[in-house]
Amino acid sequence: MQCSELPLALFALMCISTSETCTLRPHITAVEGEPFYLKYCSSLPGHASEKNTIRWSKSSGSHGHVELSPRSSPRIAFRGYVLEFWPVELNDTGSYIFQRGNDTHNWKLNVTQRDKHNCFTKKQVISRTVEVEQSLRVSCENSYYQNLVNRTSLYKDCEKIAENNKNPFIRKNAEFKDQGFYTCVFSVYHNGKLFHITKTFNITIAGDHNNINPVIFGQEVNHVEVELGKNVQLNCSAFLNEMDLVYWNILKENGTNPNVYEEEEMRIRTSEGKWHASKILRIENITEDNLNFSYNCTVVSEGSVDTMRFILLKKEDTGDIPGYIFTRGMIISASVLVAVVCLVTVCVIYRVDLVLFYRHLIGRDETLTDGKTYDAFVSYLKKCGPEDGEEHNFAVEILPRVLEKHFGYKLCIFERDVVPGGAVVDEIHSLIEKSRRLIIVLSENYMSNEVRYELESGLHEALVERKIKIILIEFTPISNFTFLPQSLELLKSHRILKWKSDQYLSYDSRFWKNLLYLMPAKKVKPDRDEGEALPVLSES
Ligand SMILES: *[C@@H]1O[C@H](CO)[C@@H](O)[C@H](O)[C@H]1NC(C)=O
Ligand SMILES: *[C@@H]1O[C@H](CO)[C@@H](O)[C@H](O)[C@H]1NC(C)=O
Ligand SMILES: *[C@@H]1O[C@H](CO)[C@@H](O)[C@H](O)[C@H]1NC(C)=O
Numbered sequence: 001m002q003c004s005e006l007p008l009a010l011f012a013l014m015c016i017s018t019s020e021t022c023t024l025r026p027h028i029t030a031v032e033g034e035p036f037y038l039k040y041c042s043s044l045p046g047h048a049s050e051k052n053t054i055r056w057s058k059s060s061g062s063h064g065h066v067e068l069s070p071r072s073s074p075r076i077a078f079r080g081y082v083l084e085f086w087p088v089e090l091n092d093t094g095s096y097i098f099q100r101g102n103d104t105h106n107w108k109l110n111v112t113q114r115d116k117h118n119c120f121t122k123k124q125v126i127s128r129t130v131e132v133e134q135s136l137r138v139s140c141e142n143s144y145y146q147n148l149v150n151r152t153s154l155y156k157d158c159e160k161i162a163e164n165n166k167n168p169f170i171r172k173n174a175e176f177k178d179q180g181f182y183t184c185v186f187s188v189y190h191n192g193k194l195f196h197i198t199k200t201f202n203i204t205i206a207g208d209h210n211n212i213n214p215v216i217f218g219q220e221v222n223h224v225e226v227e228l229g230k231n232v233q234l235n236c237s238a239f240l241n242e243m244d245l246v247y248w249n250i251l252k253e254n255g256t257n258p259n260v261y262e263e264e265e266m267r268i269r270t271s272e273g274k275w276h277a278s279k280i281l282r283i284e285n286i287t288e289d290n291l292n293f294s295y296n297c298t299v300v301s302e303g304s305v306d307t308m309r310f311i312l313l314k315k316e317d318t319g320d321i322p323g324y325i326f327t328r329g330m331i332i333s334a335s336v337l338v339a340v341v342c343l344v345t346v347c348v349i350y351r352v353d354l355v356l357f358y359r360h361l362i363g364r365d366e367t368l369t370d371g372k373t374y375d376a377f378v379s380y381l382k383k384c385g386p387e388d389g390e391e392h393n394f395a396v397e398i399l400p401r402v403l404e405k406h407f408g409y410k411l412c413i414f415e416r417d418v419v420p421g422g423a424v425v426d427e428i429h430s431l432i433e434k435s436r437r438l439i440i441v442l443s444e445n446y447m448s449n450e451v452r453y454e455l456e457s458g459l460h461e462a463l464v465e466r467k468i469k470i471i472l473i474e475f476t477p478i479s480n481f482t483f484l485p486q487s488l489e490l491l492k493s494h495r496i497l498k499w500k501s502d503q504y505l506s507y508d509s510r511f512w513k514n515l516l517y518l519m520p521a522k523k524v525k526p527d528r529d530e531g532e533a534l535p536v537l538s539e540s
């Protein structure tokens with residue numbers, strides 16, 4: 001284009017834009033049942049030149065080329081450069097030709113069906129995008145029919161929002177809730193008939209152009225514990241601008257693993273006009289190949305990039321225990337522990353009975369092979385007290401009756417079994433050596449007994465050389481142990497039995513059980529001369 005022609009062209013453009021009621025577009029869509037017109041765009045006024053008559057003709061596939069006249073259809077009207085339809089109908093579809101002298105113009109008209117379920121026809125909308133916070137203007141203007149319009153209503157999504165003036169309009173700062181279809185309905189009277197003309201704007205509210213730096217939610221590096229053979233979904237979720245991209249980098253040097261799938265992106269618009277996008281990476285039937293590889297999700301905008309990495313790790317076995325199993329395990333362990341503690345307690349309390357039962361069960365006899373004669377040597381006070389004293393009675397009567405007659409032990413009671421005469425000390429020594437146990441019947445009187453000194457050496461030998469086990473029977477309660485030979489302090493407390501003569505004692509009383517427990521294990525061959533069930537001692 002030459003420079004001189006530029007102002008002319010600009011002038012022409014201005015003319016066209018101001019005379020917008022003429023029809024420039026070659027392809028036109030109209031809605032059935034509405035008034036419609038075609039106007040030839042001429043720089044000359046419609047009636048300026050009379051010398052060439054104006055002809056309108058129509059050509060359609062079936063009917064060929066037909067010249068239009070007021071007689072051809074009552075719905076058609078001619079008004080200079082304008083062809084009017086009152087109203088336009090579906091069969092008006094076709095090519096229309098304007099002709100005046102050598103000037104011709106051709107339009108293709110497509111009449112679409114009215115949308116009967118809607119207040120507007122979706123095919124006939126004017127789409128506009130308005131940025132949020134910017135000025136939103138919807139104005140119902142119709143310059144061509146302006147003088148004929150009786151009433152104008154404005155609808156938003158088919159709900160009336162303004163009515164009854166010539167030019168209802170909206171003017172405000174755009175918000176996202178303003179998005180929708182705005183329909184102007186012009187009511188026009190023509191020859192006494194009422195017609196409606198609709199004009200619909202499809203208004204989209206766009207986010208502002210101030211781009212944010214997109215971000216991916218979550219940590220930069222994520223270690224995901226997985227089990228081989230299972231599936232995993234990696235969720236990459238980002239906050240971004242409308243035009244930004246989210247994608248996964250899953251390419252390895254030797255190609256992508258065949259079990260890795262990138263799913264469709266999901267997008268939701270936020271109230272600020274930005275977007276939340278999420279894209280899932282699905283890895284099915286995880287193999288060793290998928291482990292320790294960095295699956296990266298990236299979001300890119302014009303100015304920035306954000307990346308997130310996912311690395312799959314094999315789940316440790318220890319981390320394998322689900323919480324409920326762990327709790328269950330804890331409960332079971334605690335129960336087992338309590339049970340064991342109970343059992344041990346019971347065993348300690350009933351140790352004596354258990355040992356006796358055990359001996360009875362397997363018939364153990366530890367007296368067969370040690371070459372000793374007596375099961376026990378009984379030592380008691382014998383000189384300073386009266387012969388019929390309680391200790392005497394206990395040692396010479398009660399002990400033998402129970403241990404010998406009932407339980408089949410063999411006792412050595414010095415006074416009873418040793419032939420008078422002979423060296424006392426030597427005798428005691430050799431008898432103790434021939435005995436498996438040394439039973440000492442202990443009372444306050446014991447200290448005054450001269451035998452004590454002789455016994456002491458035997459005791460020492462027994463305790464230190466562990467040739468003999470000692471059983472101490474506390475016959476009367478002893479408050480002061482200092483009179484005892486020092487060796488006795490080495491004696492374990494369970495080897496001390498307390499005799500309570502004021503108690504009714506039968507063969508299976510605790511005292512005798514404890515004594516049996518301390519005595520050597522022996523197959524019982526009781527001498528059943530006496531009635532077995534008779535109590536040993538009964539309180540008279
Ligand atoms: C619209 O038309 C009705 C009926 O013909 C008439 O009564 C009314 O005055 C008209 N209103 C306008 C604004 O032309
Ligand atoms: C309305 O406009 C939006 C944005 O331009 C477009 O995506 C949509 O298809 C339009 N709707 C109709 C019915 O034309
Ligand atoms: C992915 O994460 C986003 C944001 O946390 C969430 O909205 C979306 O529902 C998640 N997708 C799946 C499939 O879990």
Ligand SMILES: *[C@@H]1O[C@H](CO)[C@@H](O)[C@H](O)[C@H]1NC(C)=O
Pocket residue numbers: 249250251252294295296309
């Ligand atoms: C993911 O990112 C890390 C660090 O930027 C890089 O070393 C690795 O090669 C990337 N992985 C892929 C598949 O691009």
